[in-house]
Amino acid sequence: MSQRVQRSQGAHRNQALPTPDLLDLAAALVAIPSESRSEAAIADAVEAALRLCTWLAVDRIGDNVVARTSLGRSKRLMLAGHLDTVPAAGNEVPVVDDGVLRGLGAADMKGGLAVFLHAAGAIPEPTVDVTWCFYACEEIAQQFSGLGRLWDECPDLLQADAAILGEPTGGLVEAGCQGTLRITITMGGSRAHTARPFMGRNAIHRLAPVLQAVHEYQGRRPVLDGCEYAEQLQVVHVEGGVAGNVVPDRASVTINHRFAPDRKSDEAVEAIRDLLSPWLEEDDSWVVTDVQPGAPPGLDHSLLAALVEASGTPPRAKVGWTDVASFWAHGVPAANFGPGDPLLAHTPGEFVGRDELEHAAAVLASLLTAS
Numbered sequence: 001m002s003q004r005v006q007r008s009q010g011a012h013r014n015q016a017l018p019t020p021d022l023l024d025l026a027a028a029l030v031a032i033p034s035e036s037r038s039e040a041a042i043a044d045a046v047e048a049a050l051r052l053c054t055w056l057a058v059d060r061i062g063d064n065v066v067a068r069t070s071l072g073r074s075k076r077l078m079l080a081g082h083l084d085t086v087p088a089a090g091n092e093v094p095v096v097d098d099g100v101l102r103g104l105g106a107a108d109m110k111g112g113l114a115v116f117l118h119a120a121g122a123i124p125e126p127t128v129d130v131t132w133c134f135y136a137c138e139e140i141a142q143q144f145s146g147l148g149r150l151w152d153e154c155p156d157l158l159q160a161d162a163a164i165l166g167e168p169t170g171g172l173v174e175a176g177c178q179g180t181l182r183i184t185i186t187m188g189g190s191r192a193h194t195a196r197p198f199m200g201r202n203a204i205h206r207l208a209p210v211l212q213a214v215h216e217y218q219g220r221r222p223v224l225d226g227c228e229y230a231e232q233l234q235v236v237h238v239e240g241g242v243a244g245n246v247v248p249d250r251a252s253v254t255i256n257h258r259f260a261p262d263r264k265s266d267e268a269v270e271a272i273r274d275l276l277s278p279w280l281e282e283d284d285s286w287v288v289t290d291v292q293p294g295a296p297p298g299l300d301h302s303l304l305a306a307l308v309e310a311s312g313t314p315p316r317a318k319v320g321w322t323d324v325a326s327f328w329a330h331g332v333p334a335a336n337f338g339p340g341d342p343l344l345a346h347t348p349g350e351f352v353g354r355d356e357l358e359h360a361a362a363v364l365a366s367l368l369t370a371s
Helices: 021-029 040-051 104-121 145-155 208-215 265-277 302-311 324-329 354-369
Strands: 058-062 062-070 077-080 095-099 101-103 129-135 162-165 179-188 233-242 250-259 285-292 334-335 352-353
Touching: 021 040, 021 095, 021 162, 021 354, 040 062, 040 104, 040 179, 058 145, 058 250, 062 095, 077 095, 077 145, 077 324, 077 354, 095 233, 095 354, 101 104, 104 129, 104 334, 104 352, 129 324, 145 324, 162 302, 162 324, 179 265, 208 250, 208 265, 233 334, 250 265, 265 285, 302 354, 324 334
Parallel strands: 077 129, 077 162, 162 334
Antiparallel strands: 058 062, 062 129, 095 101, 101 352, 179 250, 179 285, 233 250
């Protein structure tokens, strides 16, 4: 059973809280280890900070923290970010130098979390009702997702007209997201001695035209709401072999496909099947091991259009997968927006600058206080 802990909205006039320097706040969050499935400490810190905001109703479900205003506004905006990081790569200790924070999760996405906490404390009476959602286990398999747990156990906490995911985007809006799927193809052969290979059939050699087809793949580039999505196809795992003197009778290849959000998951699967079917035989196996649909841009929603305007930069497509798709699946249009270079995510040298944090905070403040 999940436990929900809530504080009612304060009775006195809402007053903004003093907020620390954004770079210092981000560094403090980086200093709290929060590898996936070990987010309790950072969830404690986020919960404690949000409970200082007496105008927020705060719920803690596992290591997920949700805080909401109840001001009777006509629209509600969700701002959501994940608490977890990938495993450390010698970058556990935050280092601040000349306005730049380096360390695990600095870009993905403790910089974004710092901006969210700053806004939650600095804007007690936004012009839209706001839900702040800080959730666990985004960086690992969906079965562990804290956001998925919230949808399953208390979907009422996640109801909103639109959502913003605080993923690193370089301070511009990355619209929607592409879908992702993984397919494992296993091909058969027959064993023989490598001195007499003509007596058998090499299953690994049978993979060659499949690998070549993937190598030569030219993905679609559909444009949706002015954003171009570039589809990708990559081999991510190959397995086979029996012994150093045996022609192998079995080999497999796993392929990852990133597909544009104008396609449904089954359409994307069939497109790859059509591409590779000339080399598949009746006894070969084809298994879809994972599939997550994408999400369209949704920029026609007034709140997301206002986010683009406030950012001052044209939007671009999110070519990866994010939990924007999770919100879209529940009828909530969403976009990605946050500080930090997305190309630095999951790299040992990731960093975020004070200017990036301040820009993201200013954009959100403009959005949340617009009349």
